[in-house]
Each structure stands twice: as C-alpha cells, then as structure tokens.
Amino acid sequence: MSGAFRIGNAGRLTPARTARFTFDGKTYTGVEGDTLASALLANGVHLVGRSFKYHRPRGFLSAGAEEPNALVEISRDSARKTPNVRATVQELYDGLSAKSQNRWPSLSFDVGAVNDVASPFFSAGFYYKTFMWPKSAWKNLYEPNIRSAAGLGVAPDQPDPDHYSSRFAHCDVLVLGGGAAGLAAALAAAETGVRVIVADEQAEFGGALRFESGARIEDQDGWAWAQDVVARLKGMSNVRVLPRTTAFGYYAQNFVGMVERVSDHLADPGHDVPRERLWQVRAKRVVLATGAIERHMVFADNDRPGVMLASAARTYLNHYGVAVGRNVGVYTANDSAYAAAIDLKKAGVNVAAIVDLRDNPSGSLIDQARAAGIEIHDGRAVTRVGGKLRVSSMTVQPKNGGGERTIAIDALLMSAGWTPSVHLFSQSRGKVAFNDDKRFVPGTYAQDCVSVGACNGTDGLAASIDEAYAAGAKAAKEAGGKATKGNKPKVDADEIWSRGMLGSAPGAGPDTTVKAFVDFQNDVTAKDIRQAVREGMRSIEHVKRFTTNGMATDQGKTSNMHGLAIAADMLGKSIPEVGLTTFRAPYTPVTFGAIISHARGPLFDPTRRTPMHGWAEKHGAVFEDVGQWKRAWYFPQAGEDMHAAVNRECVAVRKTAGLFDASTLGKIEVVGPDAAKFMELLYTNPWEKLEVGRCRYGIMLREDGFIYDDGVVGRLAADRFHVTTTTGGAARVMNHMEDYLQTEFPHLNVWLTSISEQWAVIAVQGPKSRDIIAPLVEGIDMSDEAMPHMSVREGKICGVTTRLFRMSFTGDRGFEVNVPADYGQAVWEALWAEGRKHDAAAYGTEAMHVLRAEKGYIIVGQDTDGTVTPNDAGLDWAVGRKKTDFVGIRGLTRPDLVAKGRKQLVGLKTKDPKIVLEEGAQVVDNPNQPIPMKMIGHVTSSYWSENCGRSIALALVAGGRDRMGETLYVPMPDKVIEAEVTGMVFFDEKGERLNG
C-alpha cells in the first residue's frame, strides 16, 4: 500500500505501480502518476517547508501551479539540483529525491522560527526602516546576513549538466489551457482543418475535470471525455498537443513563450532528451482558456499545515485517491467547498462541519451536504485554528461575535471563491474590467485573442463549453479555416459555483497578535496591508512594494485579490478605484536553462578565427579577444613573459622585418561608375584625382563632424576601390555606407560588397619586407620607382591571386599581402619561410600597437572616442579643403567644434623614462590644487617602447598643441607623475624609414 491515506476505490491511479522516493532522507512509497505532493499526503505528510520570513511550518495549500508553500529542492545528483520546485506540480518518479528548504537544523525543529515570536519587530517595511545607517553597513553587514536568514531555496553551485532545446512554431489557432473550455475550443478549431497548437501545464489534459466529479459530457464522465478529446486531437495531422507545457509570456503580435518540461518526470531521462524545451509560437489567433484559481480564507493562523484549498483536497481525492485527513473541517464563503465535502464524505472521510460565512446559503449542493448528514454552521467564521506542525482544531464563532466553539479536525478545507486567471490576457496588454460578480475579467482586448471559460468569468461547464466551442470555431474561421463540420460537445451534468468573498474574514483581527496570511510565500498578513495604508500608502502599487504582497515567485496567484480588497476597505474606496497591479511574465518561474538553451559556453557568441589561426596556435601565440575575433596578441618564446616577447617583436620589425596577421581588418569593395563620387561623399579626403594603383589614408566622419572610422583605401581601377576599415568598425561602416547609398545618394550608381572574410591579410613590415615578399611574387615590379609607398598592385604570390599593398602601420617600409582566405595560411607559411632567412619575427597585436604609437598613428576607438574631430587628432591634412560636400562637412563648422581649447591629441613623455603611464589616467596642469582637481585630459595610449628606450604615450589634452614643452601631471593613488607635452611622433620623426 502506497501510504496510509490512500483510499482504495478513489482516484485514477493504479496502486500496484509503485514508485519509491525520499523526502529529507526518509524513504516513502507513492504511485506512478502521483505528484510529490499527493505521494507525501498519501503518507500523511503535511509539513513540507518553512516560510520565507517567520520560518513558520507550512504544508500544501493547493494541488497545482499556484502553490505558494510547498517548495522543495529536487536533486538527481550533486550538479542537478533544482531549488523552489512546487511539490504540487513535480511528478513522481522512482528514485526521486526531495529536500525541504529554509530550515535548520530540521524541518520540525527550526531555530529560525524565533522570527515568528519576534515578529512584532518584522512588520511591513521593517527592512526599509531599520537597516538605514550607516550606509556602508548595508553592503557588508545587513544584506549578507538578511539574505542568509531569509530566502527559500539555495542556488546550485555547479554548472548545469543538462541540455535544453528551443523551437519556433507557427499556427493558426493557439489554445492555452487544456481544461474543458480549452479542449472544446481546440476541437472546434481543429475540425476546420487549420493548424492548431493546444498546450497545458499539467501532465494530463482535463483541467478542473480532474476533480469535478459531477461533470458528465457526451454521456461519459467529464475526465473520460477530456481524454477522449485529447486522443482525437492527437490523431489529427493539423494539431500539436503539448502537455507539461506552460505558456509563461504573451508578447506583441500574438507571440507566446512556452516551456515544455520534457524529462523532469522521468526516472532516467538519459542524455538524448533535453530537460526542457522553449517554444516560441506565433499564432494568428490565441484562445485563452487558463481557468480560475481558488482563493483561501484570511483568518488567524490560516497557514498551518493541513489547512488547504477545498479544490486541492478534492483533487487529491478524486484524481490521486488520497484523503488529506480523516476528520476534516470546511470553511467557505461559496458553494464549491460543499462539493469537496460531499466527495470526501462519500469516500468515507469524516466531515466534522462546514462553516459557511454566508447567512442561509441555499442550493442543491447545500441540500446534498445536509442529506449526507454534514453539519453546517452558516453565518459563522473560523476565527483561528489550533495545532502547530499540523492543524488540530478550528474555533468557530458567529461572524458578528458571540460564543466560540472549538471543533477537533486534522485538515481544514477552505474556499473564498475563484479568481479568473487573467495573467496572460493582461500580459497581452488587454485591459481588465471589474464585473458585477466582483471579479476582474477580460475587458478590452489589445491583440487577436479571446478568453473562454473560467478565465473569462464564465461560470458552469455547459456555458464554458458553449462559449469555448463557438470561440474556437470563430478563431479558426478568422485564421482562414473552413466552416466547422463537427458538433458542439453536449454537457449532461454540470457544476456551477460562483461568488465568494474578497479580503479578510472576522478571524483576521486584531492586528496586535494575529497572523492571518494574505500572501503565504512572502509572509504578508492582513495586518501588514492595513499597516501599509495607515502609514500612507495609497496606490496598490505602493502597498504591494511596501508589503511585498504578490511579489514572491507565485506572483500572488492566491493573494492579489485579498490584498487589494483589504487595502480598498481601509481606504474606503471601491476595488477598481484602488486598481489592480500589473501581471508580468513569467506566469510561473522559468529556468535560465530553457531561455538560453544552447547559447552558452562556446556557443554563447560566435568566435571568429582568421585563416592563419592554426599556425599562430602552433607557434605558441597568446590570443586576445577583439570583438568576436581571436587575435594573436604576442608570440612568447621559451622563458619570455609578455613584456620580453613584445620588446623582441618590436625590435625585430624595425631591425629586419615582422609578419603580422591583419586579416581581421574590415574590407569593403566600392564599385561602379560613381564609385569615386561616392567616396568623395563618405570620406573627408579627395578621391577623384587619386591615380589608379595608388592608396590614400581615408577618414570617415559622422554628420556631426566626429571621426567615425579610418583606413587605407586603394584604387584598383577608375571604378573600383578597395576600402579597409578598423577591425571593430567593419560592420557599422558597411551599414553607414549602405544607409547613405540607399537613402541619401540613391542616384549614385555604386555597389558595395563586404570582402572582409574573402581576403586574408598578411602584413610584412620592416626594412627586409620587400626582400621577403619579392621572391614569391609574379607579375609585379616591386622597385621603389615602380611601386612607391602607398600603392597597390594586382598580381600573383605563390601562384595565388594577390592584391599587394605597399603601406605601413609601423613607419617602416611595409606591405600588406591580400590573398583569398582559403590560401591565407599557405601563403603565410611561404612568407614565414622566406622571413626566417632574414631573421624576421611573427608579431602580434600588442607589438602592432606599440609600433604604430611610436609613429603617432592613431587607433580609432582608442585614441578617439566619438567626440574627436580630424583637427583634434592632428589630421586636418586629410580633410579636402576644396571639397563642397562630404558627410560631416557641416558638423565640422559647428561652434563647439571650432572653439578654442578643445582637447587635442599630443604625445606625453614621462620625466622618468621608465614610468609607463596608465591608459585612461587623468591629466592635470597643477598637482597642488584642491581635490576635486580640474582634469584637462586623459591618456589614450601608453606603452614601453624598446625602440625608443623609454615609455611613450598619447593623450587628449585641452589646448594640447599650444602646450608643447609644458610639464603636465598625472596624479595616481600613490604618486604624481610628471610628463612633458610633445609631438605625437616618437621614432623616425622625418619618416625616412618608409623607404629604408
């Protein structure tokens, strides 16, 4: 027998198919099809957790996704630990291991429960008011201690070994919720032939039919009908049926996010199936059939284990065959709890009494209860319950005061009525309306969706199915379906209950001593909400934040309406005047795993590698990340640190030659009869007169006059330019060019092609560069006369097509060999073999940076920051003075851009040549001024230059070019560094080495 509280002839599970599991180390037996909650209840276990703030003992409130209390940790192994799992939705599997949370040393004896006794100190807003001073203590003292004492589960401390998947789907009609209404809507839509997806969060479809024993549809039990419909839907090729799938977010244009729990219910999922699957569904029409959630009654100690929703007790009985007690009490303000009492009574459970807050309730359910011999106390309230770890009695009193009576019970079923689940509707930006039944129901729709059944405030099975079937057919028709051929399901027997109460019942006061919980998960009581209003909160949004009502992981599914009603009562306003807080995604918690899916580790972001990456790896390169690129940073030899390697590489380039992988440069081909005109408009420089075969350093501005990008451009033909951009700027420069070509200069006949990935680029720089390249080149005369500095030739190298640039980013004679990417590594290896004959070195990006800084060549994005003009950077010579138009021409004459005192790029030489300034360090002209000092600039580039035998730096300094020779100061935490303002060129000032 799987538990003493399992009732032989009740429920739908097969008792012989047992599953063993552990809770807090103790082994129990359940049945296949159980949830962890039903299996524990079958074994008489109600106490499963401790509350967030007061560490009060807690049991199961519900039998579904709205559960605020029964949160446990489920673990498969040391890495697979999931905290805060609702035991009411966790399906049982053989070997499941669960642990209670937020208790020490044990669940039944928890030291933290001292908070409950000390609770007068922990009222609403306690943290805001108490832990204010000193400010610094918050970070180091208050927050860490509060966080360890409060809170629920513990996050896993190892990487998640599970894998997750993600799918996009399109459909005509998406039905969210698979209860009676959802199934009727799905059936109606599916019969028209349109594409339908129907999803439900539970393992089995059926919704409230799970417990509604009175429902009969199409001459069969309601649950059996639901399974029958699901089987039919599964058999239709135009329908996708998704159980265990929660629609958690409703986004713009009928885009719905859903999570399917694929293997959390399996004893041995294996490695082939994902743990969860994220569905991103775009639907022409959405049918919301999300049902309603029962509310609890708000009275003293309503959180004791054993006190639960009436529908939950009924679900445990009618579906799982589990009695939640042997002698139960019922406390209600509506009819539905009567049905639970009658079912339990029929199953042999004693119902001690039904306490009904209403005067003289009437109707068939009340009559049936009376006929079954159940005692009914109407016009009365349960003012408190007895028992600590489990409820033991209820105290009943006439609601307007009078004599008390205490009745022994071992479980208390409560129902304050039903709240339509408008979460997804509200997320779709629909506006809710407060109807005559005091319920918020869908009012104004913002998207192509429709609500049906209980979530629309429709009471009763027959009315819900009528409405849903019609809505399903209509949605299908609007989505392009044919007229339906099917028939509406016929409801033979129904259960109808509506009404109920909102807010606190008589047992919720007085405020001094009583804890009547509104929000179980965040430990918010009726008193807290009243106190919030007394302390001046007027808007429900403020009340919510002050008390944290509805802000726990259950998002107030059971508490929001009660909290709102109590606040409205205190404020003397109507509920709609006080307003409803906004529902936000996710409906229930979603794992990070499901959202990121495969996009983690190396798949988080693409990694770009150059064609020569393998060679660099083999030769010991240390790589640095530059955007998505992996770039060789330096090539340390045995015993070298970075500093030594970079020094050696820098010296080798200037002494003999160096090879550098420049493939990451952005490259764009600008082609067409108007190519030169286009270049004139996009760059500051003149291009019309640039000879074919020559190159020019180009500067690109934004319209505001600031430097956007730069690079060397070669003219391959009258109508063809090979443009290079910075590595990081490749994509945005292409976008910038396309934008102007398509929208501002569409009259120009020009084609733009990104060729960054097509050409590998090998920079060969240094006095021996020509000697290294020349033996491998065919068809190009590389003499200084035939191929001067800043020229480009097309020919062959190693038998492969090349665009050979003579250009320099080091100040020494240099070439950049462009070859088709597939040949990049082969040509590199050939050049390397030649280079070795001349003692050339391979150098990385660090040496490249040092060498260009020695010559004062700027790097856009390092020495400029989006507020630097060509003049600021000392590049006025590159702006065509005779030009009448280019992008940025007007920006350059803005008053601020021509004003005196702008920051200008200059060199800085530290007085002590050994000191290397820090990049980003601030510059001041008087180190003795009081703090905060006036900062006149900052260091943009700074290196040790082995070639200069000293440190070098570039800096943006206000009025910098008028300060040549001045001493400026760089204050650091431990000292002030003196530096002299100089020109930007530190090495070979005359530029003789370009032809050296």
Place this chain on the structure above:
Amino acid sequence: MLLIRCPYCEEERPELEFRNAGEAHIARPTDIAAISDDDFEKFFFIRANPKGIIYERWRHVHGCARFFNAVRDTVSDKFVMTYKAGEPKPSKLPGVSK
C-alpha cells in the same frame, strides 16, 4: 517579438531580422555646407518622440539589407504600415482614425 513586413521582400518577418534606424523623412539638405547652425540642429539633433504614430526607418539587415520606412504606434507597438525608402509620407493610414 514584433513581426515586420519588409516592403521589398513583401512578407512579414520576425523583428530579429531588422534593425531600427531612427526617425524617417529627415532628408539631408542638398546644400548642407551652407545651412545655418539652427537648421543643422534641427536636421541632426532634434527628433520627435511622439506617444502614438511614429514614422521611422528600419533596415532588413539580416534579409535583403534594404532600408525602408514604417509607421508604428508607440503605444500599442503595432506596425500600421511599411513602405519603400523614397516614397512620400503616407497621408492616410489604414485603420487609424483622425
């Protein structure tokens, strides 16, 4: 995620394929070098930030790569219509009163 109709591809595609490119119908003056500081300010810096209908540029960057114009309601986030670059600002909008 929004669905956006590319007027060149003539179909609705997910927002992931597109990139917003700011307000539409701001033409670069043909005599830009000669315009006043005030006119340059209006052209380059001043942008509408309406609650309601906005005219804006989008680029089908991961598709046909074309820039086009769109009319969107900033309150509902709904696209009213899209049209090709260079076409005039529509005087009548489908489904929008006033």
